[in-house]
Amino acid sequence: MKKYALFLVLSFILSFKAHAEDGSRLWLRYDSTAMKSITLQLDPAMPLDDGYRIEGRVVKARTQQGLLYGKYACLRGEQGESHPYFRLRILNHWDNIDGSIERGYAGNSIFWDGSPSSPLNAQLINSYAEACASIGINGTVLNNVNASPKMLTTAYLNKVKEIADILRPWGIRVYLSVNFGSPKALGATRTADPLNPQVHRWWNNKAKEIYRLIPDFGGFLVKANSEGQPGPFDYGRTHADGANMLADALKPYGGIVMWRSFVYGAKHKGEDRVMQAVSEFADLDGQFRDNVILQSKNGPLDFQPREPYAPIFDQMKQTKQMAELQITQEYLGQGDHLVFLAPMWKEFFSYVEPSRLVGIAGVANIGLDTNWCGHHFAQANWYAFGRLAWNPAISSEQIASEWLGLTFNEECGLKGMMLRSREACVDYMMPLGLHHIFKFDHHMGPEPDGFKAEYPLEWCPVYYHKADAAGIGFDRSTRGTGATRQYREPYSTLYDSPATCPERYLLWFHHLPWDYRTLSGRTLWEEMQYRYNRGVSEVEDFIRIWQEARPYIDEQRWQEVDAKLHKQLHDAQEWRDTCLGYFGSFAVR
C-alpha cells in the first residue's frame, strides 16, 4: 500500500512538472545539469569510426562525432560500447522549394519558403540538427525527389550552403535531389543527354560550384524516368549512363549518387509493377561507378503498411545498395494515426541482411508544426529510424522504451500500444497481403472500387486486389505474373504456393477463392472480416489505454493525442466498413 501511495505522489508531481509540453522539445528534454556531469574523452585506441564507449558518466570515442553521439547515448542511459552499423544514415526531405512538402503532414518546410533570399530560421534548423545528431543521423537530402531544376541555381545553392553551415557541426552532410534534365531546363544546354559533352561539362562545373560552397557536400539523389521525371531513357541511354555521368562529376570531391530504383511504366510498361525495378536494373548490375548507390524502397510497390521485401536487394550483386524507408506515414494514416513503424522496418531487415546495404534513408515526417511531426507519436518514428540506422539489431521494444522514457516519462501501457499499432493498421487497412486500396492521389482512406480510365492502371486499386466472384488477390506466382521468381530461395519457392506463403503476404502473391481455408480454420472471407474487425478493436483498445494513462501525461499532449486516436478509430471503422462492404458484394452470394 505504501509503495502505491508513493507512486501516486510521484505521478502527481510528474504530471505537474510537465505542464508546458507542446512536443517541441522532442526527445531532448534533459535538464542542463545532466549534460554537465558527463566527461568526454577522445581515445585513439577505440575503433576508427564514430562509435563510443560509455562507462558510468565517462564517454570515450575515437572521433569528436563519436563523443557527440556518446553524450546523447549517455543521457538516454546507455552503457558500454556501440558503433554505427550503416555508413549512410540519411533523412530524405520531400520538401519543395515553394515551402510545401510532398507527403508532409506537419506543416510546411523548415528549409524552404518560396524565396531563395529570405533568411533561414537558423535556430529551428539547429534544433533539427541536434535532434538528428542525438540519434546518429549523418546526412540529409534537403529537397523533394521530384526536384525543381531551380535548386541548382546559384541563388538556391547559396541557401544550401547556409543550411550546410548550420548542420556541419552536428556531423550532418547535406545532399540534394537533382532533376536529371536540369541543364536543359535551365537553358544552359539543348539536351540533357548524359553522353553529350556539353551536358557533361555543365554537371562538372556545377559540382565544382557546389563543392566550392560546401566542401563536404554529400552528393545527389536522383529520381529519373519515374512518374514523369526526365532521365537518360529520354535520349536512349541507360540508368547506368545517367548515374555514372553524375558520379564522375562528383567523384573528385568524394560525393556519391543515390540513384532510385523506383521506376515503373517506362521501358517495362505493362509488366507487373512490382517486377519492373528488377527488370530495369538487373542487366546493369556491375555497370555502375563505385560512388553510385542504388536506393530502393523496402517493398517492391510503394511504402504500403505491409509489403514483402523488394527482390531488387537480391538481384543486384555487384551494385552498392541502400534502402529507402518512409518515416512520413503516406499510406499509414498520415498525420492522424498512431502507428509505430519500427516493427515494419525490423520485418524488412529480417529478410534483407543489413550487411548487404551501405546505408538507409528515411523519407522525413518533419515540418514547421510546433511538435515537428504533426502527431506526437510520429516523433517516435523519426527516433526509431535514427536508432535502426545506427544499429538495425536493436529491438522495437527497446526503441519504444527509450523513446517513451525520453518523452512521456511513464510507460503505463503505452509501449504495448506502440508495438501493436502497426499490425493494427495493417488489419484495418489491408490485411492478408492486400495493398494499394487507397483513395487516389492523396492516399488517405479507402477506395477499393477505385478505377479511372485516364490514370495508369498501376495507380488503380482494382488492379491490385482483383476482387471478383471467383476470389481476391494478385496472382504473382509462376502461374501468374511470376514475380515470385525474382526472389532468392527459399522465398521464391515459399511464396509461390499459397500453402507455404506466409498469410501476411497471401493476397500479395495469390488470387484465392473466397472460401479458401486459412490457418485459423476460417474461410478467406471470414478471416478478412475477422482481421478488419480486429484492427478496429485494437484502436478502441488504444483509446482505453490512453484514457488510463491520462494522470501521468501533461494535459496538452494528452488532449492532442486523444483527439487523433478518435479520428484514427473513425478512419479504421471507415476502412473496415468500406472494404468489407465492397468485397462483400463479391464474396457474399
Place this chain on the structure above:
Amino acid sequence: MKKYALFLVLSFILSFKAHAEDGSRLWLRYDSTAMKSITLQLDPAMPLDDGYRIEGRVVKARTQQGLLYGKYACLRGEQGESHPYFRLRILNHWDNIDGSIERGYAGNSIFWDGSPSSPLNAQLINSYAEACASIGINGTVLNNVNASPKMLTTAYLNKVKEIADILRPWGIRVYLSVNFGSPKALGATRTADPLNPQVHRWWNNKAKEIYRLIPDFGGFLVKANSEGQPGPFDYGRTHADGANMLADALKPYGGIVMWRSFVYGAKHKGEDRVMQAVSEFADLDGQFRDNVILQSKNGPLDFQPREPYAPIFDQMKQTKQMAELQITQEYLGQGDHLVFLAPMWKEFFSYVEPSRLVGIAGVANIGLDTNWCGHHFAQANWYAFGRLAWNPAISSEQIASEWLGLTFNEECGLKGMMLRSREACVDYMMPLGLHHIFKFDHHMGPEPDGFKAEYPLEWCPVYYHKADAAGIGFDRSTRGTGATRQYREPYSTLYDSPATCPERYLLWFHHLPWDYRTLSGRTLWEEMQYRYNRGVSEVEDFIRIWQEARPYIDEQRWQEVDAKLHKQLHDAQEWRDTCLGYFGSFAVR
C-alpha cells in the same frame, strides 16, 4: 604578517602537490572535475568559424571544433568571445622518416622510426594532438622539408593515413613535405619536369591515392631549388610552373600547396643572400594558382635571433602568403637556452600586418623526450605559437602569464625572466644587428672567424659581419648591396641611413667604423662590449630568479631547468668572450 604566513603555507602545499612533475603533461594539468563543470552548446547564431563565446562555465560555438577550442579556453580562464585570426595554423615537423629530426633538440620523431610498418604510438600522438588543439593549431606537416621521395610511397602513405585518423578528431589536418623530384626518384618517370604530361599524370594519380586514404588531406609543403633540393629550375621552368602543377593535382580535393620562398644560390647566386627571395619571386607575382601559398621565413636570412622582417611580404601583392616561424631554437641555444620567442614573433607582426597573411606555420620543437621539447621552457614557445596563430594581437605578457599559470602555478618573477630572455639572447649572441656568427652546420656556439673555402660564401660568418680594421657590419644600403630598396616606405628610407636605422638592425644594414657614435653616447665598439656583457648578466639574473622561485616549483623540473640555466650562462660567456676577442683584434689598436 598573517597574509605572508598564509602565502608560505600555500606555497608549501603547492610544492608538495607538484611532486611528480616531469613536464609530460605540458599545459594540460587540469583535473578532470574541471572538465565536468563546463557546458558546451552549439549556437547557430554565432559567426561561421571555429571561434567561441564563454559566459561563466558555458561555452557556445558555431562548430564542434569551436566548442573544443572553447573548452580549453574556458579551462585556462578565458571569458567572452574569441575567433581564430589565421585560417592556417600549422606546425611544420622537420622529421625525417628514419626518426631523426633536423634541428630537433628533444629526441627522435613522434611519427617516424625508420620503418613504415611498425605500429604507431597512438596514445602519444593523441596527446600531441590534444595539446595542439588546446591552443588552436589546425594543421601539421608530418615530415622534413628536405623530403624523402619515399614519403609518397604507398607504405608511408598508409602510415600517414593512420596518423591522420588520430589527428582528425582534434580538428588537425595532415600535410606532407614533398620532394619535387619524387616521380623521377621513385623511377616512375624519366624526368620531374613540371610541364611533362607523364609527370603531371603521376602527381594527379598520387593526389588521388592520397585523398582516397585521407579525404581531408591538407596539401603539400615544398622546398624546391633550395640548398640542393630538386625543383623546376632543373628543367628551365619557374617556381610558378612547379607550384601550379602540384596545385592543379590537389585542387579537385581542396588541397593547397605551400611553396617556400627560402631560395638562394640558384638563379641569383652571388647576389646578397637576403635579397635573393625577392629577386626570385617578384616577377612571378600573379602567376600562382589560387591554392598556392608562398611560405616565407619571418626574416630574409634564416631564423636568426633578430632579423628585420623579410621584404618579400611587401613585394608579393597578388600572391597568397604565410609566414614560417621557427619554434625550435636552431639559432637560439637549441635545447639548452631559455628563450621565450613570443616577443620575437610580435616584433615581426609589428612590421608585417597579420591581415596580409592567410596563415602562419611554426617549425616544431617536439620530440620523444619526456617533456616533449627538451627544455621545460621550450614548451612555452609551442604554446605561444598556437596562441599567436589564433590571435596575433595577444601580448607576450599575456601568453607568458597564461602558460606559467598552467604549468608552474606561480609567477614569482618567472614572467619577467621569460619576457627578457629573447633580448638577452640577442645581446650575448649578436647585438646591434650582427648575424650568422654561428659555428658551421650545427649552429650552436660562436665562430666569428668562420670561413671555409669549400663552403658557399653565404654559409660563412665572415661574409655577414665583414669585420675589418675600418669597422664592422654589412652595408645593405643603397651604397652597398641595396637590400634596403626591397622594403616598403618608410622602412626603405629609414633603414638606408645609419642615422635613422633602428640600432637593433644597425649592423644588418650598415658597415660602420669602430668609433661610430651610438645613441647611448658610447662608440660602436664600446656599445658592443656593453651589450655582450649585458646579455651575460641577464642570464646571471635568470639564475638568481630561478633560485628564488625554488620553493614554489617541483624539484624535478627545478633541477632540470637550473642545470640548463647554468649551461646557458656558460654559453653566453663563451659567445661574449669569443666574439669580443675576435672583433677586438680589429677594433682595439
